Amino acid sequence: MPCQIQRRTSKQEKNYLCRNLHATIVSHTRNTKKFIRNMMENQQKSLDDLANQMTELMSRVLLLNSHFLATNIEEFPTRPVQSHGFDCTDIKDTVGSISRTPSGIYIIHPEGADYPFEVFCEMDYMGGGWTVFQKRIDGTIEFERTWAEYMDGFGDLGSEFWLGLRNIFHIVNQKNTKFSLLVAFESDDENTAYASYEDFYIDDENEQFKIHIGQFTGTAGDAFRGFGTQDNQNEMPFSTFDRDNDGCKSQCNIQANAVDSCSVYQNKTGWWYNQCGLANLNGAYLVTRKSLTSHIRWETWRQNGIPFKIKSVSMNLLRSSPHF
Known part of the structure:
Protein backbone atom coordinates (compact mmCIF):
# COMPACT_ATOMS: atom_id res chain seq x y z
CA MET A 1 0.00 0.00 0.00
CA PRO A 2 1.34 3.41 -0.89
CA CYS A 3 2.60 5.45 2.07
CA GLN A 4 0.13 8.27 1.45
CA ILE A 5 -2.85 5.90 1.84
CA GLN A 6 -1.35 4.36 4.99
CA ARG A 7 -0.99 7.75 6.60
CA ARG A 8 -4.59 8.63 5.77
CA THR A 9 -5.85 5.36 7.21
CA SER A 10 -3.82 5.78 10.39
CA LYS A 11 -5.16 9.28 10.88
CA GLN A 12 -8.75 8.12 10.49
CA GLU A 13 -8.17 5.35 13.05
CA LYS A 14 -6.70 7.83 15.49
CA ASN A 15 -9.69 10.16 15.05
CA TYR A 16 -12.02 7.24 15.57
CA LEU A 17 -10.21 6.18 18.73
CA CYS A 18 -10.23 9.73 20.07
CA ARG A 19 -13.95 10.11 19.42
CA ASN A 20 -14.66 6.81 21.20
CA LEU A 21 -12.44 7.76 24.13
CA HIS A 22 -14.09 11.14 24.44
CA ALA A 23 -17.54 9.57 24.33
CA THR A 24 -16.48 7.05 26.97
CA ILE A 25 -15.11 9.79 29.27
CA VAL A 26 -18.27 11.87 28.90
CA SER A 27 -20.46 8.87 29.63
CA HIS A 28 -18.35 7.88 32.63
CA THR A 29 -18.40 11.44 34.00
CA ARG A 30 -22.16 11.64 33.58
CA ASN A 31 -22.63 8.30 35.36
CA THR A 32 -20.26 9.33 38.14
CA LYS A 33 -22.13 12.60 38.72
CA LYS A 34 -25.41 10.72 38.79
CA PHE A 35 -23.99 8.20 41.28
CA ILE A 36 -22.66 10.95 43.55
CA ARG A 37 -25.95 12.85 43.35
CA ASN A 38 -27.92 9.72 44.25
CA MET A 39 -25.51 8.94 47.09
CA MET A 40 -25.83 12.49 48.49
CA GLU A 41 -29.61 12.35 48.21
CA ASN A 42 -29.64 9.04 50.08
CA GLN A 43 -27.28 10.45 52.71
CA GLN A 44 -29.45 13.53 53.18
CA LYS A 45 -32.51 11.33 53.46
CA SER A 46 -30.77 9.29 56.16
CA LEU A 47 -29.80 12.47 58.02
CA ASP A 48 -33.38 13.75 57.79
CA ASP A 49 -34.69 10.43 59.13
CA LEU A 50 -32.17 10.55 61.99
CA ALA A 51 -33.12 14.15 62.83
CA ASN A 52 -36.79 13.15 62.89
CA GLN A 53 -36.00 10.23 65.20
CA MET A 54 -34.02 12.51 67.54
CA THR A 55 -36.88 15.02 67.63
CA GLU A 56 -39.34 12.25 68.44
CA LEU A 57 -37.03 10.87 71.13
CA MET A 58 -36.62 14.30 72.75
CA SER A 59 -40.38 14.76 72.72
CA ARG A 60 -40.80 11.43 74.49
CA VAL A 61 -38.14 12.35 77.08
CA LEU A 62 -39.84 15.68 77.81
CA LEU A 63 -43.20 13.94 78.08
CA LEU A 64 -41.76 11.32 80.43
CA ASN A 65 -40.11 14.03 82.53
CA SER A 66 -43.38 15.95 82.85
CA HIS A 67 -45.15 12.77 83.95
CA PHE A 68 -42.40 12.08 86.51
CA LEU A 69 -42.55 15.59 87.97
CA ALA A 70 -46.31 15.36 88.21
CA THR A 71 -46.01 12.12 90.18
CA ASN A 72 -45.81 12.28 93.97
CA ILE A 73 -42.30 10.95 94.55
CA GLU A 74 -43.16 10.14 98.18
CA GLU A 75 -45.11 7.20 96.85
CA PHE A 76 -41.81 5.46 96.12
CA PRO A 77 -40.30 3.69 99.14
CA THR A 78 -37.03 5.16 100.46
CA ARG A 79 -34.42 3.47 102.57
CA PRO A 80 -33.65 5.34 105.80
CA VAL A 81 -30.07 6.45 106.42
CA GLN A 82 -28.44 4.42 109.17
CA SER A 83 -26.46 6.61 111.56
CA HIS A 84 -23.38 5.43 113.42
CA GLY A 85 -24.31 7.13 116.71
CA PHE A 86 -25.52 10.27 118.49
CA ASP A 87 -22.13 11.99 118.12
Missing part, protein backbone atom coordinates in the same frame (compact mmCIF):
# COMPACT_ATOMS: atom_id res chain seq x y z
CA CYS A 88 -18.46 11.05 117.73
CA THR A 89 -18.03 10.28 121.44
CA ASP A 90 -20.93 7.85 121.23
CA ILE A 91 -19.41 6.25 118.12
CA LYS A 92 -16.07 5.81 119.86
CA ASP A 93 -17.72 4.30 122.96
CA THR A 94 -19.89 1.85 120.99
CA VAL A 95 -18.15 0.99 117.72
CA GLY A 96 -14.73 1.49 119.30
CA SER A 97 -15.47 -1.18 121.87
CA ILE A 98 -15.61 -3.73 119.04
CA SER A 99 -12.95 -2.47 116.64
CA ARG A 100 -10.66 0.52 116.23
CA THR A 101 -12.47 3.58 114.88
CA PRO A 102 -10.24 5.69 112.62
CA SER A 103 -10.62 9.43 112.16
CA GLY A 104 -12.89 10.28 109.26
CA ILE A 105 -16.41 11.11 108.16
CA TYR A 106 -19.31 9.45 110.01
CA ILE A 107 -23.09 9.84 110.06
CA ILE A 108 -24.63 10.92 113.36
CA HIS A 109 -28.22 11.49 114.45
CA PRO A 110 -28.33 13.53 117.68
CA GLU A 111 -31.43 13.35 119.84
CA GLY A 112 -33.86 16.07 118.81
CA ALA A 113 -32.49 16.42 115.27
CA ASP A 114 -34.99 15.82 112.47
CA TYR A 115 -32.48 14.04 110.27
CA PRO A 116 -28.99 12.46 110.40
CA PHE A 117 -26.01 14.33 108.97
CA GLU A 118 -22.32 13.81 108.28
CA VAL A 119 -19.57 14.98 110.62
CA PHE A 120 -15.81 14.58 110.84
CA CYS A 121 -14.77 12.55 113.88
CA GLU A 122 -11.27 13.03 115.29
CA MET A 123 -10.43 9.66 116.83
CA ASP A 124 -6.69 10.09 117.45
CA TYR A 125 -6.13 13.45 119.18
CA MET A 126 -6.17 13.40 123.00
CA GLY A 127 -7.99 10.09 123.29
CA GLY A 128 -10.37 10.60 120.38
CA GLY A 129 -14.16 10.86 120.26
CA TRP A 130 -14.13 14.51 119.17
CA THR A 131 -16.90 15.86 116.93
CA VAL A 132 -15.22 18.56 114.81
CA PHE A 133 -17.52 21.47 113.97
CA GLN A 134 -14.98 23.94 112.57
CA LYS A 135 -11.64 23.51 110.81
CA ARG A 136 -9.29 25.99 109.16
CA ILE A 137 -6.13 24.96 107.31
CA ASP A 138 -5.11 27.16 104.43
CA GLY A 139 -7.99 29.39 103.35
CA THR A 140 -9.23 27.22 100.47
CA ILE A 141 -12.80 27.68 101.78
CA GLU A 142 -14.06 31.24 102.20
CA PHE A 143 -15.66 32.05 105.56
CA GLU A 144 -17.10 35.37 104.34
CA ARG A 145 -20.66 34.02 104.50
CA THR A 146 -24.25 35.04 105.17
CA TRP A 147 -26.37 34.22 108.22
CA ALA A 148 -28.18 31.47 106.29
CA GLU A 149 -24.90 29.84 105.28
CA TYR A 150 -23.56 29.87 108.84
CA MET A 151 -26.83 28.27 110.00
CA ASP A 152 -26.74 25.47 107.42
CA GLY A 153 -22.98 24.92 107.24
CA PHE A 154 -20.52 24.99 104.35
CA GLY A 155 -17.17 23.68 103.17
CA ASP A 156 -15.64 20.21 102.81
CA LEU A 157 -15.55 17.83 105.79
CA GLY A 158 -12.28 16.44 104.49
CA SER A 159 -10.67 19.88 104.43
CA GLU A 160 -12.01 23.21 105.74
CA PHE A 161 -15.59 23.56 106.92
CA TRP A 162 -18.18 25.01 109.28
CA LEU A 163 -20.67 22.36 110.40
CA GLY A 164 -23.61 24.74 110.79
CA LEU A 165 -25.18 26.40 113.82
CA ARG A 166 -28.30 24.23 113.64
CA ASN A 167 -26.23 21.02 113.64
CA ILE A 168 -24.01 22.27 116.47
CA PHE A 169 -27.13 23.15 118.48
CA HIS A 170 -28.56 19.62 118.04
CA ILE A 171 -25.29 17.99 119.10
CA VAL A 172 -24.72 19.96 122.32
CA ASN A 173 -28.37 20.07 123.43
CA GLN A 174 -29.05 16.34 123.69
CA LYS A 175 -30.78 15.15 126.86
CA ASN A 176 -28.69 14.27 129.91
CA THR A 177 -25.44 15.24 128.23
CA LYS A 178 -22.76 17.87 128.64
CA PHE A 179 -20.08 18.78 126.16
CA SER A 180 -16.64 20.28 126.47
CA LEU A 181 -15.09 22.44 123.76
CA LEU A 182 -11.47 22.03 122.71
CA VAL A 183 -9.83 24.58 120.41
CA ALA A 184 -6.53 23.34 118.93
CA PHE A 185 -4.09 25.84 117.40
CA GLU A 186 -0.98 25.78 115.23
CA SER A 187 1.01 28.92 114.49
CA ASP A 188 2.97 29.92 111.38
CA ASP A 189 6.19 28.83 113.10
CA GLU A 190 4.64 25.45 114.05
CA ASN A 191 4.01 26.16 117.74
CA THR A 192 0.90 24.46 119.11
CA ALA A 193 -1.52 25.30 121.92
CA TYR A 194 -5.06 24.59 123.04
CA ALA A 195 -7.97 26.14 124.89
CA SER A 196 -10.54 23.93 126.59
CA TYR A 197 -13.94 24.86 128.08
CA GLU A 198 -16.31 22.76 130.14
CA ASP A 199 -20.10 22.90 129.74
CA PHE A 200 -20.16 24.28 126.21
CA TYR A 201 -23.51 24.79 124.49
CA ILE A 202 -25.37 27.26 122.29
CA ASP A 203 -28.99 28.40 122.36
CA ASP A 204 -31.45 27.90 119.51
CA GLU A 205 -32.15 30.17 116.54
CA ASN A 206 -34.71 32.23 118.50
CA GLU A 207 -31.85 33.28 120.79
CA GLN A 208 -29.49 33.89 117.83
CA PHE A 209 -27.43 30.81 118.83
CA LYS A 210 -26.02 32.53 121.92
CA ILE A 211 -22.82 30.87 123.16
CA HIS A 212 -22.22 29.53 126.71
CA ILE A 213 -18.84 28.35 128.01
CA GLY A 214 -17.75 27.02 131.40
CA GLN A 215 -14.42 26.74 133.16
CA PHE A 216 -11.28 27.31 131.08
CA THR A 217 -8.04 25.31 130.96
CA GLY A 218 -5.28 25.39 128.38
CA THR A 219 -2.09 26.93 127.05
CA ALA A 220 -3.52 29.50 124.65
CA GLY A 221 -5.26 31.74 127.17
CA ASP A 222 -8.98 32.46 127.56
CA ALA A 223 -9.63 34.73 124.57
CA PHE A 224 -13.37 34.10 124.77
CA ARG A 225 -13.49 36.08 128.01
CA GLY A 226 -10.51 38.28 127.21
CA PHE A 227 -8.90 40.74 129.62
CA GLY A 228 -11.98 42.76 130.58
CA THR A 229 -15.75 43.03 130.46
CA GLN A 230 -15.68 44.69 127.07
CA ASP A 231 -13.80 41.65 125.66
CA ASN A 232 -16.09 38.97 127.13
CA GLN A 233 -17.75 37.04 124.30
CA ASN A 234 -19.41 34.50 126.59
CA GLU A 235 -23.22 34.57 126.35
CA MET A 236 -23.07 36.64 123.15
CA PRO A 237 -25.32 35.88 120.16
CA PHE A 238 -23.86 34.93 116.79
CA SER A 239 -23.39 37.69 114.21
CA THR A 240 -22.84 37.93 110.47
CA PHE A 241 -22.57 40.94 108.19
CA ASP A 242 -26.25 40.59 107.27
CA ARG A 243 -27.45 39.79 110.83
CA ASP A 244 -25.72 42.13 113.31
CA ASN A 245 -26.02 40.95 116.93
CA ASP A 246 -22.70 42.19 118.31
CA GLY A 247 -22.18 44.48 121.31
CA CYS A 248 -21.53 47.58 119.22
CA LYS A 249 -24.58 49.64 120.08
CA SER A 250 -24.35 52.51 117.67
CA GLN A 251 -20.58 52.21 117.24
CA CYS A 252 -17.48 50.60 118.76
CA ASN A 253 -14.09 52.24 118.90
CA ILE A 254 -11.60 49.62 117.68
CA GLN A 255 -7.99 50.76 117.42
CA ALA A 256 -9.13 54.32 116.84
CA ASN A 257 -11.61 53.16 114.19
CA ALA A 258 -15.37 53.74 114.50
CA VAL A 259 -16.96 50.33 113.84
CA ASP A 260 -20.69 49.76 113.20
CA SER A 261 -20.44 46.00 112.59
CA CYS A 262 -17.71 43.69 113.88
CA SER A 263 -18.47 41.20 111.12
CA VAL A 264 -18.02 43.81 108.40
CA TYR A 265 -14.89 45.10 110.17
CA GLN A 266 -13.47 41.57 110.16
CA ASN A 267 -13.99 40.80 106.47
CA LYS A 268 -17.67 39.77 106.72
CA THR A 269 -16.97 36.63 108.77
CA GLY A 270 -19.44 35.24 111.31
CA TRP A 271 -18.68 34.90 115.03
CA TRP A 272 -19.89 35.50 118.59
CA TYR A 273 -18.74 39.13 118.74
CA ASN A 274 -18.81 41.50 121.71
CA GLN A 275 -17.48 44.90 120.75
CA CYS A 276 -15.42 42.71 118.39
CA GLY A 277 -13.49 41.06 121.27
CA LEU A 278 -10.20 39.15 121.19
CA ALA A 279 -11.31 35.97 119.41
CA ASN A 280 -12.53 35.19 115.90
CA LEU A 281 -11.58 31.72 114.72
CA ASN A 282 -13.51 32.26 111.48
CA GLY A 283 -11.25 35.14 110.42
CA ALA A 284 -10.36 35.42 106.74
CA TYR A 285 -7.17 34.38 104.96
CA LEU A 286 -6.01 37.39 102.94
CA VAL A 287 -3.45 37.46 100.13
CA THR A 288 -0.73 40.08 100.51
CA ARG A 289 2.11 40.94 98.16
CA LYS A 290 4.38 38.56 100.04
CA SER A 291 2.22 35.69 101.25
CA LEU A 292 -1.16 34.36 102.39
CA THR A 293 -1.92 35.89 105.79
CA SER A 294 -4.40 34.46 108.29
CA HIS A 295 -6.65 36.84 110.22
CA ILE A 296 -7.73 34.13 112.65
CA ARG A 297 -7.70 35.83 116.05
CA TRP A 298 -7.00 34.42 119.51
CA GLU A 299 -5.14 37.30 121.06
CA THR A 300 -4.48 35.76 124.47
CA TRP A 301 -2.06 33.29 122.84
CA ARG A 302 1.10 35.38 122.90
CA GLN A 303 4.86 35.24 122.73
CA ASN A 304 6.83 38.14 124.19
CA GLY A 305 3.59 40.08 124.44
CA ILE A 306 2.76 39.68 120.71
CA PRO A 307 -0.15 37.44 119.55
CA PHE A 308 0.89 34.39 117.56
CA LYS A 309 0.06 34.35 113.85
CA ILE A 310 -2.31 31.41 113.64
CA LYS A 311 -1.97 29.12 110.63
CA SER A 312 -4.62 26.50 111.43
CA VAL A 313 -7.29 25.85 114.05
CA SER A 314 -10.07 23.39 114.81
CA MET A 315 -13.04 23.45 117.20
CA ASN A 316 -13.96 20.10 118.69
CA LEU A 317 -16.73 18.75 120.93
CA LEU A 318 -16.49 15.88 123.42
CA ARG A 319 -19.44 14.49 125.34
CA SER A 320 -18.38 14.56 128.96
CA SER A 321 -21.44 12.98 130.56
CA PRO A 322 -22.75 9.47 129.84
CA HIS A 323 -25.86 9.09 127.71
CA PHE A 324 -28.84 7.83 129.73
